[in-house]
Amino acid sequence: MATQPKSASHIAASLLARAHSPDTAETLLREKVKQRPLLLRPTSPDPTLNARAKRQYERHQKAKAQRKTNKPRPLSAAQKRKLSLYDIPPQQRKYSIYEPVHAMWCAYMREILGLSEGKKSHVDAQSAGPVLVSADYHGALLEIVRSRCPSRVGLKGIVVKDTKFTFELITKGDALKTVPKEYTVFRFEVLLEETQESESRRPMVFEIHGNQFETRAPDRANKKFRWHFDPDL
Numbered sequence: 502m503a504t505q506p507k508s509a510s511h512i513a514a515s516l517l518a519r520a521h522s523p524d525t526a527e528t529l530l531r532e533k534v535k536q537r538p539l540l541l542r543p544t545s546p547d548p549t550l551n552a553r554a555k556r557q558y559e560r561h562q563k564a565k566a567q568r569k570t571n572k573p574r575p576l577s578a579a580q581k582r583k584l585s586l587y588d589i590p591p592q593q594r595k596y597s598i599y600e601p602v603h604a605m606w607c608a609y610m611r612e613i614l615g616l617s618e619g620k621k622s623h624v625d626a627q628s629a630g631p632v633l634v635s636a637d638y639h640g641a642l643l644e645i646v647r648s649r650c651p652s653r654v655g656l657k658g659i660v661v662k663d664t665k666f667t668f669e670l671i672t673k674g675d676a677l678k679t680v681p682k683e684y685t686v687f688r689f690e691v692l693l694e695e696t697q698e699s700e701s702r703r704p705m706v707f708e709i710h711g712n713q714f715e716t717r718a719p720d721r722a723n724k725k726f727r728w729h730f731d732p733d734l
Contacts, residue, residue: 594677599659606640610691635722638663647686663718682711
């Protein structure tokens with residue numbers, strides 16, 4: 502291997518001599534080039550490193566990765582439907598089970614409409630419209646008064662499930678009926694007082710159009726109501 506002769510000047514010295522004085526160039530060559538420390542990564546492990554703690558950390562990381570691979574994946578929507586997770590069991594399809602839920606729903610409606618504690622005895626469409634659209638109808642006693650399917654007219658039951666496109670009702674005959682919201686008008690009543698006599702004062706009667714309720718109950722609670730023309734009216 503050929504070596505550079507000692508008499509030959511360093512290449513950095515010639516470059517520094519062009520930009521600096523001889524003394525400055527000599528100083529920079531000595532401090533920045535010849536005596537500059539070269540940092541190397543040690544090949545042997547640091548003796549101060551705790552080998553026991555390192556092995557314990559590696560075991561924990563391996564066990565964590567194992568638990569992550571064994572974690573079951575969440576069920577898809579098709580698998581949930583196949584397992585009938587959201588279906589009501591036949592032994593729970595009884596009208597008497599949901600009557601207390603309906604009583605709680607009536608108190609809930611009186612409160613959001615401002616009818617509780619005798620605050621007022623009437624409502625108008627301007628104030629009640631947005632409230633009815635964003636209300637939760639689980640527990641409501643709905644009756645179908647208009648539908649494109651004549652056989653559904655007159656069906657009445659308590660809402661046990663409010664999906665995006667349907668109401669599931671439990672009738673007094675303990676039958677579960679799924680009613681589509683589209684092209685259907687529902688009617689329900691709200692008593693002004695919890696112990697109101699039917700002979701003394703008539704309850705408030707409301708009719709809602711299912712086309713305006715084709716959203717999930719949680720999404721409908723945050724939806725803003727806007728007045729618009731309904732061609733089916």
